[in-house]
Amino acid sequence: MGTIGIGMAGHAFMGAVHAHAWRTAPRVFDTRLTPVLAALAGRDGVRTAAAAAKYGFAAAETDWGALVARDDVGLVDVCTPGDTHAAIAIAALEAGKHVLCEKPLANTVEEAEKMAGAARAAAARGVRAMVAFNYRRVPALAHAARLVADGALGEVRHVRANYLQDWLSDPAAPMTWRLRRDRAGSGALGDLGAHLVDAVQFVTGERITRVSAATTTFVHTRPDGNGGRGEVTVDDCALFTARLSGGAVAAFEATRYALGRKNAMRLEINGSRASMAFDFESMNELWWFDGEAPATEAGFRRILVTEPGHPYLAGWWPPGHGLGYDHTFTHEVADLLTAIAEGADPLPGFDEGLRVQRVLHAVEASAADEARWTTVPDDEETAR
Amino acid sequence: MGTIGIGMAGHAFMGAVHAHAWRTAPRVFDTRLTPVLAALAGRDGVRTAAAAAKYGFAAAETDWGALVARDDVGLVDVCTPGDTHAAIAIAALEAGKHVLCEKPLANTVEEAEKMAGAARAAAARGVRAMVAFNYRRVPALAHAARLVADGALGEVRHVRANYLQDWLSDPAAPMTWRLRRDRAGSGALGDLGAHLVDAVQFVTGERITRVSAATTTFVHTRPDGNGGRGEVTVDDCALFTARLSGGAVAAFEATRYALGRKNAMRLEINGSRASMAFDFESMNELWWFDGEAPATEAGFRRILVTEPGHPYLAGWWPPGHGLGYDHTFTHEVADLLTAIAEGADPLPGFDEGLRVQRVLHAVEASAADEARWTTVPDDEETAR
Amino acid sequence: MGTIGIGMAGHAFMGAVHAHAWRTAPRVFDTRLTPVLAALAGRDGVRTAAAAAKYGFAAAETDWGALVARDDVGLVDVCTPGDTHAAIAIAALEAGKHVLCEKPLANTVEEAEKMAGAARAAAARGVRAMVAFNYRRVPALAHAARLVADGALGEVRHVRANYLQDWLSDPAAPMTWRLRRDRAGSGALGDLGAHLVDAVQFVTGERITRVSAATTTFVHTRPDGNGGRGEVTVDDCALFTARLSGGAVAAFEATRYALGRKNAMRLEINGSRASMAFDFESMNELWWFDGEAPATEAGFRRILVTEPGHPYLAGWWPPGHGLGYDHTFTHEVADLLTAIAEGADPLPGFDEGLRVQRVLHAVEASAADEARWTTVPDDEETAR
Amino acid sequence: MGTIGIGMAGHAFMGAVHAHAWRTAPRVFDTRLTPVLAALAGRDGVRTAAAAAKYGFAAAETDWGALVARDDVGLVDVCTPGDTHAAIAIAALEAGKHVLCEKPLANTVEEAEKMAGAARAAAARGVRAMVAFNYRRVPALAHAARLVADGALGEVRHVRANYLQDWLSDPAAPMTWRLRRDRAGSGALGDLGAHLVDAVQFVTGERITRVSAATTTFVHTRPDGNGGRGEVTVDDCALFTARLSGGAVAAFEATRYALGRKNAMRLEINGSRASMAFDFESMNELWWFDGEAPATEAGFRRILVTEPGHPYLAGWWPPGHGLGYDHTFTHEVADLLTAIAEGADPLPGFDEGLRVQRVLHAVEASAADEARWTTVPDDEETAR
Structure with missing residues (x-):
């Protein structure tokens, strides 16, 4: 059973509940893969560091690009407002990171189509994408x-x-x-x-x-x-x-x-x-x-x-x-x-998110x- | 299909709803016997007469004894407080009138036993008694x-x-x-x-x-x-x-x-x-x-x-x-x-009322x- | 306090519940005017007579025109399917009878307009019309x-x-x-x-x-x-x-x-x-x-x-x-x-029915x- | 803000939910003291070790006495059946460990009295005891x-x-x-x-x-x-x-x-x-x-x-x-x-548990x- 580093973008309401879920899931279900809370990204350095400490992330970033680039991050969890979903998710998928993206998938059909395309391409390389219709x-x-x-x-x-x-x-x-x-x-x-x-x-x-x-x-x-x-x-x-x-x-x-x-x-x-x-x-x-x-x-x-x-x-x-x-x-x-x-x-x-x-x-x-x-x-x- | 004259004692809450029931039952169910609202008894003459008119009774009495004695009454409906149940019901049964009696049957077990005894004796003569556990x-x-x-x-x-x-x-x-x-x-x-x-x-x-x-x-x-x-x-x-x-x-x-x-x-x-x-x-x-x-x-x-x-x-x-x-x-x-x-x-x-x-x-x-x-x-x- | 003769057209589900209402209302509310169940009209003579007896109407008719024409009918209660509402209601209003008409008022706006017009004309003569949005x-x-x-x-x-x-x-x-x-x-x-x-x-x-x-x-x-x-x-x-x-x-x-x-x-x-x-x-x-x-x-x-x-x-x-x-x-x-x-x-x-x-x-x-x-x-x- | 080592006895239903609570509380509330899941005790070594891994405890013990004696345990959480509550809780309190004890406090009033006495004595030394009426x-x-x-x-x-x-x-x-x-x-x-x-x-x-x-x-x-x-x-x-x-x-x-x-x-x-x-x-x-x-x-x-x-x-x-x-x-x-x-x-x-x-x-x-x-x-x- 391996581990996977979670890099999360966004730490408001959705960030809090996602972090709770990452911490809890392996304690309740046999997930085979154990998530490790690697890094949290937010725009405000002070508040992001505080949130990282509270939610249990090992590191904090103020730039989602840095988050995506981290070696210890194997999955990017996108909890930001919709206008940044496409950029973050596509970058992550292209970097070979699995993605969990909050809903709605994007702000426009055009963005969603690009994301779905990126997800299909990633899937061919074994990289997975999911939209968070909880x-x-x-x-x-x-x-x-x-x-x-x-x-x-x-x-x-x-x-x-x-x-x-x-x-x-x-x-x-x-x-x-x-x-x-x-x-x-x-x-x-x-x-x-x-x-x-x-x-x-x-x-x-x-x-x-x-x-x-x-x-x-x-x-x-x-x-x-x-x-x-x-x-x-x-x-x-x-x-x-x-x-x-x-x-x-x-x-x-x-x-x-x-x-x-x-x-x-x-x-x-x-x-x-x-x-x-x-x-x-x-x-x-x-x-x-x-x-x-x-x-x-x-x-x-x-x-x-x-x-x-x-x-x-x-x-x-x-x-x-x-x-x-x-x-x-x-x-x-x-x-x-x-x-x-x-x-x-x-x-x-992401195809279902596009739909x-x-x-x-x-x-x-x-x-x-x-x-x-x-x-x-x-x-x-x-x-x- | 015959008719049966209803004589009701008491015209407060219970009297009102019983009267409604007597009027309505033959319009909804095939009862074979059609009730006729013959007479209503109450202590106060003026209020009893008004209630009789409102509820549709043909006559009013201020004495339950008179009610029981009426030839046009075939069934006595006892809607008075409990302290008069035994006297009215027993008198009615002995006079050969069917009885519907409000609950509880009586105020004491002793009264209830007498009423149940009277009901058994009446049943032998084809006269029926029911307690109103609606x-x-x-x-x-x-x-x-x-x-x-x-x-x-x-x-x-x-x-x-x-x-x-x-x-x-x-x-x-x-x-x-x-x-x-x-x-x-x-x-x-x-x-x-x-x-x-x-x-x-x-x-x-x-x-x-x-x-x-x-x-x-x-x-x-x-x-x-x-x-x-x-x-x-x-x-x-x-x-x-x-x-x-x-x-x-x-x-x-x-x-x-x-x-x-x-x-x-x-x-x-x-x-x-x-x-x-x-x-x-x-x-x-x-x-x-x-x-x-x-x-x-x-x-x-x-x-x-x-x-x-x-x-x-x-x-x-x-x-x-x-x-x-x-x-x-x-x-x-x-x-x-x-x-x-x-x-x-x-x-x-009445046996069940006694129980x-x-x-x-x-x-x-x-x-x-x-x-x-x-x-x-x-x-x-x-x-x- | 006077009385008013009720003539009802139709004796299915709606007829049954309307008849119950006419019988019950004066026993519960101070209506000032007491309804008398005068006549019931239906197409089938045998079934209409049976319904009249069951619901408490004094007479039965097999023609709604005859119902409207009766001297003992002061109010016509229209409980028939929608295609006959206009004809019956307008005839009744013109004959000076008050009307209660089941909903919807009519099958078309045109019919409803005519009915509303007839009701306005009747109202000027003190004749009332109501649509039964119960x-x-x-x-x-x-x-x-x-x-x-x-x-x-x-x-x-x-x-x-x-x-x-x-x-x-x-x-x-x-x-x-x-x-x-x-x-x-x-x-x-x-x-x-x-x-x-x-x-x-x-x-x-x-x-x-x-x-x-x-x-x-x-x-x-x-x-x-x-x-x-x-x-x-x-x-x-x-x-x-x-x-x-x-x-x-x-x-x-x-x-x-x-x-x-x-x-x-x-x-x-x-x-x-x-x-x-x-x-x-x-x-x-x-x-x-x-x-x-x-x-x-x-x-x-x-x-x-x-x-x-x-x-x-x-x-x-x-x-x-x-x-x-x-x-x-x-x-x-x-x-x-x-x-x-x-x-x-x-x-x-009827104006509200028209609306x-x-x-x-x-x-x-x-x-x-x-x-x-x-x-x-x-x-x-x-x-x- | 300091930490406190949690030693838990019992790992069935109550153990699972207590462990979840210890992990979650500091992520949601400002508890000032952060719990560290130090050790889990159970009778069966294999199952206890598995439970410790699943729930996130650092160590496993097969003897509650050893659990109580551990230096890294500052609080003993008693999740065992009632017949062992008194022994574990009293030993822990006497060893200067805070105690959380599942309900009912004990199997008899006599046990509960001893436990309440131990809790009062401990309180005088700044050691706390709570009964888990959740x-x-x-x-x-x-x-x-x-x-x-x-x-x-x-x-x-x-x-x-x-x-x-x-x-x-x-x-x-x-x-x-x-x-x-x-x-x-x-x-x-x-x-x-x-x-x-x-x-x-x-x-x-x-x-x-x-x-x-x-x-x-x-x-x-x-x-x-x-x-x-x-x-x-x-x-x-x-x-x-x-x-x-x-x-x-x-x-x-x-x-x-x-x-x-x-x-x-x-x-x-x-x-x-x-x-x-x-x-x-x-x-x-x-x-x-x-x-x-x-x-x-x-x-x-x-x-x-x-x-x-x-x-x-x-x-x-x-x-x-x-x-x-x-x-x-x-x-x-x-x-x-x-x-x-x-x-x-x-x-x-424990006084309330005794009551x-x-x-x-x-x-x-x-x-x-x-x-x-x-x-x-x-x-x-x-x-x-």
Whole structure:
């Protein structure tokens, strides 16, 4: 069993949870490859050094180029805002480093295409790339995907996918890079909607083929922290109707103005044989309706997804002793370490990140065109 | 199809809902016997006449004796406080009138024994008596009882039965007859606990054999409405542990001080094959856990008890269009009318009311004896 | 206090629940005007006579023209399929009879305009018309509307309105008039979506100004009961995004294919000060989030809408003793009787029914035009 | 900022989660003292060495005496079955090592008294001892305790405390040391009931003064894994009614036979001003009913206890990104490290562990005496 040096770029919220995951995964799962927290990169030297010490990295860098160049770094974990994803990830892949990149993959389809191309080229050399759609590693959703793949849901007819937060509900909440198109690419759409798009495609095993969309910005300027006001250049919410490749109708909504909903990533799917419902605010529960039970006995079942037989659970605690948000990242890096050790491509790869990017792009195109149905380009190169 | 004249004693809360039930039952169910609201009796002539007009009774009486004596009354419905149950019911039965009597059957075991004796004698003459434990007619509980009887629950191990209200939580809430032992017999015990005792015996099909109990009065005097204070002479809450005839352990609690719980008549039963949970505040839902499902698929199912195949539902609305509190009384009188028309003894009869009374008595005896285990007398004459 | 003769057309599901409401309302509310069940009209003489006897009507007619012409009928209650609404309602209004008409008001905007015109003309003569959007009379939604009108919700930002049923989920479910455009006008859109449109406008006090829509039919033919197959000519589901007059973004979905959802009429509204959520499957609960509470104490509150101070509750049972589906109709006819007695126009009137019809029409137009944003015509004549 | 060497005895379920906590706490909280995983002790050399490697301990021992004697161990973490708690903890304290001891503190009151005595003696020398009632560190319960201490609940009237699991529901489940009185002291009582006793006393700030109890064993022998059967010598469930020092009535139940309940540690408390409810199966939620809100607006509020202002949350993730079971242990060891660094006695100390032990003893005494009320000895030495 070998080790692999982790070089992480970015040390805010995502950096903290990724670091936790790298430390924890080998203590819970048999990952074959043990991560070593080699170096952390950030722009501010003092703060980066403090973060490195706190999170357990051996070294700190103030330049991501230096991070990528380090000999003790075998994997680059990209936790920066979207505008730097492409540059860092491509450089790392070209330097022969495996890459884990936060979502959305990029700020534009063009960037995403370049990244996917770089990942394909790297894969040919045994270098792996993964995009961090961590909700795939919520045990309840992983279990649902398994049931759907087994045919238990039947033909998918309806999807309701909402990702509801409320941290912008107050017009006095300040500007952040997440509200600037040049940094974040888009607003609720890319931040929250991207998770929904990936999760729906993951659980159903189908692709979004076309969309009709509307985006809105409720509050156009916000306090910039320096006594002035900054301009919000992204969407506050995005709603879209979509068709899936199997014929289902899907309703998506991503917003940061759903007062009272803190992290309500909700998925409801109706099939011809069964239905499921999920809300991340109760992340250990999967609700499942078996449509083939007798009518007098049928009902949505609250499955506590904490059994040893559930995905990822064998390594954790006994039934009913639930998991939290960070566990999804621990599962994610464990799967990535295993894929690297086994010489396999991890899922979701950059091609899947690109596919999500194309859906986001189609959403914006439709929203700019009177909500008209807009096709998501199919990509023969894009393999699942 | 004939008719039967209904004579009702009492026109407060219970009178109102019983009258609604008598009017509604023949419009929804095929009862074979159609009730005619013949006469209403109350102590105050003016208020009784107004209530009779409002509820649809053809006549009003200020003396229950006169009510019982009326030729146009074939069934006497006793909706008065407990201290008059025995006198009215026995007189009615002896006069050859069928009787529906509110619960608890009586204020003492002695009264209940006399009433049960009168009911047995009347039954020999084809005259029927029923005690109004309406929670048996909640479709969810009737369905649960059916599942248990079919063996779906297996061996009963645990029962948790709570009946929680909060209308006495405020010490400034005024005196009522329900807080006087001479009128009501007991407090939360007889008012709420009696429902639990009957419901548990009904759903499990077992009997309570012994109890260990505690009763408490939190507030000893209350405003009497005349500027003075009246003495509370009943329990505010009653808790007891019980053993069922099949070996299960049961925890009971009845209280009027559970702030925020309005009518939380809750039942949770764990068997060797399945478990169930119910809360009257969501009365159209039965939660059922099938212990024989694979661990990864098992979970409490929220069965909406509104399907045509569920008890009492065929006459009502389509699935998902729920029922309310009053429907349980409509079911109750429909069953009683059917039993009378078919010459059968309705359930629960006075013998079952007596059995509940014996449990209440044992609870008070145990509470007065340091919570020591107290046996509920078995009664060979008491048939289910 | 006078009486008013009720003449009802149609005796299926809606007829049964309306009859229950007419019988019950004067026993619970002080309606000033007492309804008398005068006559019931249906096409089949034998079945209509049986229904009249069961529901308590004094007479039966096999021709709605005869029903309208009866001297003992003062109000005509239209419970027939949509294709006959206009003819019956207009004839009744012209004959000076008050009208209660089931929803949606009509099968087309043209019919609805004529009906609204007839209602305005009748109102000038003191004859009243109401459309039966009974969900306005769910106490939880009436209470929510009151809170919103009081400003407790602040500015409305998001609406999520779903009406989910599953009775068509099985492709073997048979044809009914509800699946024929000539009888029903539309499918899930008019049957379920109409309720959502009215409820959203009622609770928010705003109007839907434009829509972007998609409709789908999953199953195109169904068994016709005679060994053949009938063609489904309506939508199985309708999804639309809408803008409200105050700037909010609303997502609507109506479907009969949401396996496991029996009558899930769900409304979630996010405002700038508060949020609410409702699901008719738990109709006695209103969930309310107060955004101005301290963050550590804030949360969605489950308000049991069964307090005497809640709309319609004073006449019913004590707190926690919930209501059911039929109570909403009892409230509806009680309000109508009161309006007639007081010489006031009941709400919602035919103008509001017309407004809903215009939204439904815009939905179909958008769905036929690539989901493009479609404006709902404003109508100066249409008063709230 | 210094470091402290952790020596852990036991490496099963509790060992795994404690190790995770020791590794994680200094990465999330400012603990001032950084734990170093020095050595792990277990009986089987091979398995202990493997566990040490997996969990990150530098060394392994097969003798707890050697563990206690190590110079690099500054704190001994006792994760073994109850029969060894007293010996290890007392030896460690006498050797000047701080101690964290799993619950229940001991198998008997006598042992617990000796341990509490040793802890008092050690405290005088600056050596700290803590008992691991981790449920105090569930943010929802810590927040509830704070609200109660602030008077928000008013006078406590009712407590319902259930700890329901189901892993013994199947009679074929095998023997374990947890079912042997000589190893575990008691069954569901000490394992689950001890948590309830501590949590109730923690949240209410009151003491249990007397109990009336029943214990039961449903299944008397179980497969021993060697083809024979072992005798179950502990309780399968324990139910008791208790009085709190402030006059409240409390109902307790601990069982391993509540089919479908996996780790339902549930607490419901009714006060004169407010009520609360909690279920560990949804550990991020605290339900709070404010009894002083207007009746029409009052309801149980689902507070997601994930705000930065909630106990322990500042170090974790944004609102709505919930925590799991292991986080409670991370909080526990963080508090202990802080207490040691600050020279303060951690809570709960061994005196509180002793107090719980006395309640457990009184429960067994009452159960052996016909459920008669049994007083829990007051202890002047026992400080909160």
